Amino acid sequence: xxxxxxxxxxxxxxxxxxxxxxxxxxxxxxxxxxxxxxxxxxxxxxxxxxxxxxxxxxxxxxxxxxxxxxxxxxxxxxxxxxxxxxxxxxxxxxxxxxxxxxxxxxxxxxxxxxxxxxxxxxxxxxxxxxxxxxxxxxxxxx
Numbered sequence: 001x002x003x004x005x006x007x008x009x010x011x012x013x014x015x016x017x018x019x020x021x022x023x024x025x026x027x028x029x030x031x032x033x034x035x036x037x038x039x040x041x042x043x044x045x046x047x048x049x050x051x052x053x054x055x056x057x058x059x060x061x062x063x064x065x066x067x068x069x070x071x072x073x074x075x076x077x078x079x080x081x082x083x084x085x086x087x088x089x090x091x092x093x094x095x096x097x098x099x100x101x102x103x104x105x106x107x108x109x110x111x112x113x114x115x116x117x118x119x120x121x122x123x124x125x126x127x128x129x130x131x132x133x134x135x136x137x138x139x140x141x142x
Contacts, residue, residue: 007040013047028063042071046079059088061097 007024011017016031025040028048036042036050041058044050048063056071061080070087078096087104 011048013045044080 008027009021009023009025010027011030011032013029015029016033018033020035020037021032022037024038025042026036026038027043027045028050029045030048032048032050032052034052036052036054036056038056040056041060042050042054042056043060044063044065046062049066050064051066053067054065054069054071056069057073059065059069059071059074060077061075061082062077063079064081064083066083068085068087069082072088073090073092074086074088075092076082076094076097076099078094080094080097082098083100085102085104086099087106089106091103091105093099
């Protein structure tokens with residue numbers, strides 16, 4: 001048996017699984033509901049349906065995923081249907097794939113959104129006019 005097959009789990013077309021899956025590689029050909037954490041690759045086959053939050057190195061979707069997906073790379077095949085938030089460094093979408101939600105490029109493991117730019121410092125109020133002197137109501141910026 002090849003080393004890759006030793007670390008691979010398969011949920012068959014007629015099978016369904018609910019819960020938390022942690023492992024190296026997972027192929028979903030049937031139905032999965034819960035949470036998926038794989039150190040390698042998640043593949044959702046053409047008839048596969050995963051309603052889950054996913055953390056993986058690579059994700060390949062031919063079927064359906066509903067939930068948040070955080071990965072290094074994701075490939076959406078022409079039959080893919082994805083609903084949720086995709087956070088990935090690399091994204092490949094083939095014609096015909098459907099994405100409902102948002103795509104956040106960048107690090108898949110980024111816990112917080114990008115820091116906001118600091119607010120500009122407040123501008124000083126104009127100096128009051130000296131006695132007997134009038135100042136215009138509007139001064140153009142210097």
